[in-house]
Amino acid sequence: MASFLSALNPVPSFPDYTGPYKVGTVDVEIPVSELVPPSPTPDGAEDLHTVQFRVFFPGVPEPRGKRVTWVPAPQRLHVAAYAQFLGIGSTLASILSFLPRHLHWTTIPAIKNAALLPPPSDSPRSRWPTMIFSHGLGGHRNAYSHLAGSLASYGVVVVCPEHRDSSAPLSLVRDPQNQDSFSVKNTRRVVPYSRIPHAQTHEIWEARNKQLRIRLWELGIIFEAITAIDRGDGSLIKSNLNGNTPERALSQFAGKLDVLDPGRVIFAGHSFGAVTMVQLLKSTYYRGHPSVKAMPSPLLTPTDTSAIAKQITPDNPTILLDMWCFPLLSASTAPLYNLPLPCYTPSPSPSPISRLLAIESAAFFKWSEHLHAKARILSPSPSAVTRRVSQDEFDRRRLSKPHFFYVDGSAHLSQGDFGVLFPSLTTGRLLGADRRALSERVLRLNVRAQLQFLRENGVVVAGTAKADVMADGLGVSGRGEGEAGEWVERDEGILHGGGGEGECVEGDRCSGLGGWGVSF
Template sequence: MTWLHQLNPTPAFPPYTGRYKVGTVDVEIPVAELDSPSPAPSSASDLSTVAFRIFYPCHPDSQQRNVRWIPSPQREYVGAYARFLGANGAFSQFFSLIPQILYYVSIPAHQNAHVLEPQTSNRRWPVMIFSHGLGGSRNAYSHIVGSLASHGMVVIAPDHRDGSSPISFVHTPGEKEELKRVEYKKIAHKASTEVYESRDEQLRIRLWELGLIHDALLKIDERVALSNVAEDHKKHGGLTMFAHKLNVHEPGSISFAGHSFGAASMVQFIKSIYYRPDSQEPGYKPLFTPSSSSPLVRQVTPTTPVILLDLWTLPIQSPATAWLRNHPMPCYDSPTTGGSNLLSILSDAFFKWKANLEETKHIVAKPAGADPNQPGPHLFYPIASAHLSQSDFGVLFPWLTTKVFGAKEPERVLKLNVRAILQVLRNGGVEVADTSIRDMELDEEDAASRKVLHDERILSRKKDSVRGWVSLTTEPEPEPEADLTREKGPVDAVVEGEVLGETVQESQR
């Protein structure tokens, strides 16, 4: 395959475009040191820690080395990704060449750099928690979360141990430290009783982890001593540099975001916190039951910003959580806020997956009978983008995503996502830095003439306001034109190891 010979010897990330340099810290905290808002699921009995990576604005003179994109142990991770992606056809050749190169790919964030003093009016950095999708990890969305950090946010990227990552590891502290492997769980993508039950069990772990991470953030900001057993942090200082610098205590202050299964996780997380039945609802089997006295319950309000990237809706359709599904997103409890702080961005592939698109609209839409003047959600998709385009894979391996998925301009697609996220946050009162004139695709003279302060164009519903950036409504889509008559589905749109091989083969026919 001649296109493989065009491979850049070492794939690299483009620089972040915000005003701040970005630091990063790998974190793994023993569960025993945290207070869970909800009882631990039985399937998490052997998960003794919760893990996440923090991306944050750091001092401009920081010179610490960048962090490796493939975590340690690298050989284990590369092998797991090869198995996950289905190393056959194009990918078998890809993985015969790439493993040694992957070891040297680094995230352009300074490892364990000292956090910058907050530049906001309340002297605290705004915080976002970003949940990864199937096949993801705490590092797999480094460019989008690092870009947000470069604009003045502290972004928390969990490493979910629910079997959704190609592989993950649990460091168990003790006299003789043990390393527990959590392997990828192969679960079908078509609806069935067994699939719903399996995805529900994964969500129980994910929501429990998110609750623990929220508690960890409160303790970190309050300067509570916590152990950090992450491999690359053992020889460095603790987490005390973040003390009193995180805006995590005020209700509605934390933003919640995710991609694919991570977006589904955030929908279930937000709703499970906000809607808690007074009595047992017939047929409802809650996945997460935070105590009414938990600070987490006070955190989620109608003003909470929620960002859903390529929402994968199958897990939300489980019969066990139908009661929750029938409730609107909490933002609609406010007549003024409405969907103004709710952003859903689809890839071109997910837009063409009709069943998932219609369910996404159902989830983010205003409830029936809502005030017609109440704002609805922001709903967009960038043309010629793939499911991978919102992760690091698209920007690291553009030739691969173009050849296999037909995606174009991966770096620009990520910038469009970041622009929209930042503007939704600004409109909600979150203090983030201005988007650069270059990212807004304006020259300085044009920007000056328009007196551009923010990036309102990116949220405009006008056609062609931004090239290749399409605004959608929550109304049903018209029947597609002839070239789109074959409805997209999981084989085309969801990036899973067990179906990726079929996608590759189809693209090569």
């Protein structure tokens, strides 16, 4: 407990975003009744009357704009929930939530309800690229704010759902029918965290599948909401139950999000969130595959006319951060496991560009058994009998290799906000400034890799801050273009330099991936 309290003192803070754009944010909660769900309501979601998400976006500079707090309201309940998540008893957690509120004052460097910056005039699509990011266990819609805000500062609209599958420390579901009730307690339902063991049993796998069904159902509805907002659906915009978000803050997105053309949306997630995106992509893309249709209890059955079914193609850029593979190994979802990610679909005119970026923590990379499982999942032949997918397999199917990296010295929590706010939790024996420096470096490398990955996929984003490139010492030897000023327009060294293209650190541990893993 002492270490927990010390981590909250002084007030934890975020570094500024390094992109050329200021960042705005809006908080959204839409009644499910306002939308047509793409699939039937799964078990456990009957009382989830809304979907909730936060949006980070390039904003108009507002010197007097108000920041948002990192801990969602009501803060006391969320702090107590986080304390319990970290293993502190419920009674003591409740007491701690009343102690000096250092964490309560932590703010996200994004302006609440800011005006959306118009897309650049030279942008070929006149729309902002859009990402949907799924959180892991213990996360919520604010838990990856530094990563999401950093991408927004370079020109990406990032939608961060809050899953109500009991994976968040606490989530509050507003009741659309009782918003005029005098008692606040009557207007919301509490969804607490459910602590599920990690044992490899049928019961545990089914518990995770139950969570995944809720998550995928939510993502399908959220994407329906996003496309409706882009269409300027006034009725849906007015239905937002978050009274702190004015209608103009949502209506300004009409016609500005690159979400309508198939294959344009970026799908990303961390840990269980990365698993969520794998199952969303496969369940949607292979919805007509005989083995998937034969599943007794599918994770998602989207209709062909749903927005999510129209969006997912082999071309969607996919970013998987430290994916926790255990939930993918369930026997009941084996048909999905055995099918490759959509990006590996053979094409008569294949693209040489990789649609898949996976970034590991050093902790997960050194977990040999888990790495082998991940190698299969990220390969074009997950069900292959051999341990290693050969170069011939890629050449024969004319497929591009995935980008696969890990960040030296990083922990599983390093890619979320915990790494910056509480570096003592993710940096081992390092002290003081060294902890903070490593935590910021991990996220900086993640952002650089994701930006360059998006550029190579034809997504228009701003040039990476030259200071960030120089700080890491990767890709500064002529691999980037436009380096004369403050920005590096093509930061190629982050994906194709550093450890040497094609070189695998501890190559025997990369079996199944063909040896493309490099450390930053």
